[in-house]
Amino acid sequence: MTGVTAEPCDLAGLRERRDVLDRVSADAARARAGTGRIALVCGPTGTGRSALLEAVAARESRRGMRVLRARCSPEDSRAEFAAVAELLDAELWPPAPGPDAWDEPGTGxxxxxxxxxxxxxxxxxxxxxxxxxxxxxxxxxxxxxxxxSRGWFVRAARLLDRLPVLLVLTERSQYDLDPPPPCLLRTLPSTLFSFHTLAPLSFRAAAELVRERLGAGLPPGWIDGCLRATGGVPLFLHALLTDLGRLTAVTGGAGAFPDTGARLYSSHYTTMIAWALESAGPATAELARTLAELDTTGDTALLADVAGTDPGRTGRWIDAMASSGLVVRAGPGAPPRVAHPLLRDAVLDGWPHRRRQEVHRAAAELLYQRGESAGAVARRLLSVPAVGAEWAVNALLEAAATAVREGRTRPAGDFLRRALDEPLSRERRGQVLTELGCLEADAGRPVGVRHLAEAVPLRQPTGSGRLRTTVALGTALARGGDVQAALEILRNLCEDLPDRSAQARAAQAAGALLSAYDRASWLRVMAGLRHVAAHSPDRLDQAERALLVRYEATAGLISAKDAVERLCVLSSIPADPALAPYVLATVAAVLQWAERYEEVDRIIGEGLSAYRPVALNPALHALADTRADAAAARGRYGELLSDPAVRAVLENPRPGGPADAAALQGSVNILSQAVLALLETGRRDEAWRLADRIAPHGPRDSWEWNRFLHARGELRAADGDYSSALADFRECGRRQTDREVLSPVVTPWRSGAAECLRRLGRTAEALELAEEEYRLALVWGTPRTMGRALRVLGTVTGGRRGTELSQRAVAVLRTAPEGVERELVLALIALGDRLTAAGERGRARTVLREAAGLAGELGARRMVAAAERSLVDSGARVTRVHSGVAALTESERRIAGLAAEGRTNAEICELLHLARRTVETHLTSAYRKLGIRRRSELPSALGPLSNGGV
Incomplete structure (x- = not known):
């Protein structure tokens, strides 16, 4: 018999339990008056049943009741009357002899x-x-x-109303996989007992407790995190607050709410979760851990199959846990998941790694058998050792292919690396290594070259697989700067293939495109092709003929009309599938220079979609470069800035170092065009940051470096640093001339240099370059090249002759079908300046207002500003734009653009390292200026800039 000394009871600690305590006290008052009964207190694990008993004991002992108690346990459940004996402090064993013995004589x-x-x-x-x-x-x-003992309590309940006795029992009432014993008092009339239920704490009570324990000035999300990690269960909440108290004592309470137990300095919370799982029984604990391990994958049926539990009870258990807030769903019908990462971490604590792998393997196989997506199956296999089954390989490779098509290269690489753990045939292993090597090399990781080198000898020597792998390896080497090694392995492949076969010709075409990364190699290849064309033209295939057209176009030897006619003849002859990508890549580049944009878009779209599985291929990279060139030429800056290569570099928060150099491999042309796009859209600081990242790692002997020099020259000229800009333009011109690229269709360096020379007062030199540019533009004969050359020549010439040339430039550009709007804006500004200088201010203002309007439609803020400055010079009053895209600040445009792409505010905060309130303020301002009310209206309101261009 255990007595309890009357001690003060801290009723404040029993949050939302006072009502139950008062009702039990009312039962105690009846018992003191001579009418006893049973009070049954039920509730899930951790809701405070034991704490309530302590409070009842403390209160009623002060009121004169003697207290006896017992605490039941599984260890004593096999001994008869063990609980009653502990309660009454009776000696049951061994039985006493004689008439007072406990055992009844006889049987039973x-x-x-x-x-x-x-x-x-x-x-x-x-x-x-x-x-x-x-x-x-x-x-x-x-x-x-x-x-x-349970039976004794029930029988005693029928007689307690004659005694001054209150019997208070606590019973765990929680839905488990193993059915619990029936309710103790189910057979008693309701008049003989009172029933009380304890529930988890409400949000308000839990929040008050958190503030009392941790302080009122908590960072955002801490109170919500405490509630989601505990479901308001007092036992879990008190344990978590103990751990968090120690954490805040060390960190000062700053930072985000922890999402893993590793961040806590003690393990009270994890220990209480483990105890609750043990209380629920092995089947429920297994199901809970299976749910936590699978996280967002798996409906009720899958969870039941993996855990080996009854599907019906599994579904009801999940519903019960969802009602308590410990399990959540993203929406109706969505898979259940543990409510908070910290809770998930605690549930899985101590579960053997082998068992966790078994769960993923079983889930993967079940998902595959049910016909779920390959991605869902493959994600389960990532943390599982080799399965050794065909279904696992099929799922991993299908998931990788899908991820590549969707542009998710990181998970695609994970799936391919995991597939290599499975037993594969020699050819299939070579295929997987090729795909993985292409992804790695395309991301600038050196390991990609190693994977491709390992794959080459595994592919069939006479099959197309060996060609694709070797070309991919050559492309990776060339983009990494080792052009000679790339050309050597392609020559070796040609020697192993039948002479003049389609595969041999394809290898030669790949080598020709890769030679452009090295000046001497490129000139040597072109010299060889020109020699064959002069002496044995019939030996040239379509890819070689297209390359010759490209060479002559850039050398200023043929017109755009002649080039297009020759390419049309080539296109009328069906190309071998092995050669087709190389023919298309060259044709698209020349057509882009010829300003045949509709045809360019069609060829690029067909080429990239048809040959994308090849991944790392110089033809595909050439098509991507042409797409970027066409976007820049047409002023489609949003399209250009949404390119994955550009996004990857712009969004990298830690530029510099070898990893940065690797990321720039093979993308310098696209990034150089992005520098100009950033400049034109008013993001000059970002343009400089991007240029500064390219400069230390540029491929100095590649054609791409010439594009960068020209872009940096434009950037420096925009800053007024004309001497440095002139140096970049002239270096670009020297290098282009060394490559026998004289035409302004690629990099109009003479126009840029002439503008700088004029600004520096060296008019004679400027005029010489402008006239040479015009002469070469006449040879090519397209509106863009001629209009640009006439504009610059008019600006440099000045006077009445300069005005006439500027008018001719505008007239020529107006004849273009489409795609020359950027050049037309520049020509209109130049003409407006000439008219202002000539005193024709009225005509100048008309022309300049048209320029400002066109520039605004393009989203070219720099040209809008230039047109407005010229308008002011002409005497016009310029009203600043207070609405529309042009009115957005740089920060507003970037944040609105990210929101238009589907990014959440939290993702934007993380990406731009901004506070949530800052993002919300900028979005509110952007909505007002754009005249919209909903996030879904952003893409259409931003127009061309919404496609990643801000």
């Missing part, structure tokens, strides 16, 4: 309270205690009591 035990067996002796013992005064009996966790 008499459980009647009015007989002579142990049950009756215990009842008489209880009555003797009650005779001494009001008695409070407390039995904690009665669901763990032995069956004899």
């Amino acid at each position: 035990e008499d459980h009647s309270l009015h007989g002579t067996g142990r049950a009756a002796r215990l009842w008489r013992l209880l009555r003797s205690h009650a005779a001494a005064g009001p008695l409070l009996l407390l039995v904690d966790d009665v669901h763990l009591a032995d069956p004899s």
Whole structure:
């Protein structure tokens, strides 16, 4: 028998439990008056059943009741009357001899309270205690009591109304996979007992407790995190707050709410979660850990199959956990998941790694058998050792192919690396290594070259696989700067293939395109092709003929009309599938220079979609470069800035170092065009940051470096640094001339240099370059090249002759079908300046207003500003734009652009390292200026800039 000394009870600690405590106290008052009964307190694990008993004991002992208590446990559940004996402090073992023995003579035990067996002796013992005064009996966790004691409590309940005794029992009531014992009092009339239920704390009560324990000035998300990690269960919440208290004592309370137990400095929370799982039984604990391990994958049926549990009870258990807030769903029908990462971490704590792998393997196989997506299957296999089954390989490769098509290269690489763990045939291993090597090399990682080199000898020597792998390896080497090694392995492949076969010709075409990364190699290849064309033209295939057209176009030897006619003849002859990508790549580049943009778009679209599985190929890279050139020429800056290569570099928060150099490989042309796009859209600081990242790692002998020099020259000229800009333009021109590229269709360096020379007062030199540019533009004969050359020549010439040349430039550009709007804006500004200088201010203002309008439609803020400055010079009053895209600040445009792409505010905050309030403020301002009210209206409101261009 255990007495309890009257001590003060901290009722403030029993949050939202006072009502139950008062009702139990009312039962105690009745018992003190001589009418006893049973009070049953039920609730899930951790809701405070034991704490409530302590409060009842403390309160009623102060009111004169003697307290006896027992705490049931699984260890004593096999001993008969163990719980009652502990409660009444009775000696059951060994049985006493003689007439007062506990055991009833004969066969079987008499459980009647009015007989002579142990049950009756215990009842008489209880009555003797009650005779001494009001008695409070407390039995904690009665669901763990032995069956004899449970039956005794039920029989006693029918007689307690005659005694000054209150029997308070606590019972765990929670839905588990293993059905619990029936409710103890299910057979009793409701008049003989009172029933009380404890629930988790409400959000308000939990929030008050968190503030009391951790302080009022908590960072955002901490209170919500505490509630989601505990479901408001007091046991879990108090344990978590103990751990968080120690964490905040070290960190000062700053930072985000922890999402893993590794961030906590103690393990009270994890220990309490483990105890709760143990209380729920092995089947429920297994299901909970399976749910936590699979996280967002798996409906009820899958969870039941993997965990080996009953599907019906599994579904009801998940519903029960969802009601308590410990399990959540993203939406109706969505898979269940543990409510918070910290809770998930605690649930999985101590679960063997082998068992976790088994869960993923079983889930993967079940998903595959059910016909789920290959990605869902493959994600489960990533953390599993080799399965050794065909279905696993098929799922991994299909998932990788899907990820590549969707532009998700990182998961694609993960799936391919995992596939290499499976037993594969020699050819299939070579295929997987090729695909993986292409992804790695395309991302600038040196390991890609190693994977491709390993794959080459595994492919069939006479099959197309060996050609694709070797070309991919050559492309990776050339883009990394080792052009000679790339050309050597392609020559070796040609020697192993039948002479003049389609595969040999394709290897030669790939080598020709890769030679452009090295000046001497390019000139040597072109010299060879020109020699063959002069002496044995019939030996040239379509790819070689197209390359010759390209060479002559850039050398200023043929017109755009002649080039297009020759390419049309080539296109009328069906190309071998192995050669087709190389023919298309060259044709698209020349057509882009010829300003045949509709045809360029069609060829690029067909080429990239048809040959994308090849991944790393110089023809595909050439098509991508042409697409970027065409976008820049037409002023489609949003399209250009949304290119994955550009996005990857712009969004990298830590530029510099070898990794940065690798990321720039093979993308310098596209990034150079991005520098100009940033400049034109008013993002000059970003343009300089990008240029500064390219400069230290540029491929100095590649054709791409010439594009960068020209872009940096434009950037420097825009800053007014004409001497440095002139140096870049002239270096670009020297290098282009060394490559026999004289035409302004590629890099109009003479126009840029002439503008700088004029600004520096060296008009004679400027005029010489402008006239040479015009002469070469006449040879090519397209509106863009001629209009640009006339504009610059007019600006440099000045006077009446300069005005006439500027007017001719505008007239020529107006004849172009489409795609020359950027050049037309520049020509209109130049003409407006000439008219202002000539005193024709009225005509000048008309021309300049047209220029400002066109520039605004393009989103070219720099040209809008230039047109407005010229308008001011002409005497016009310029009204600043207060609405529309042009009115957005740089920050507003970038944030609105990211939101238009589907990024959440939280993602934008993380990407741009901004506070959430800052993002919200900028979006509100952008909505007002754009005249919209909903996020879904952003893409159309931003126009061409919404496609990643801000």
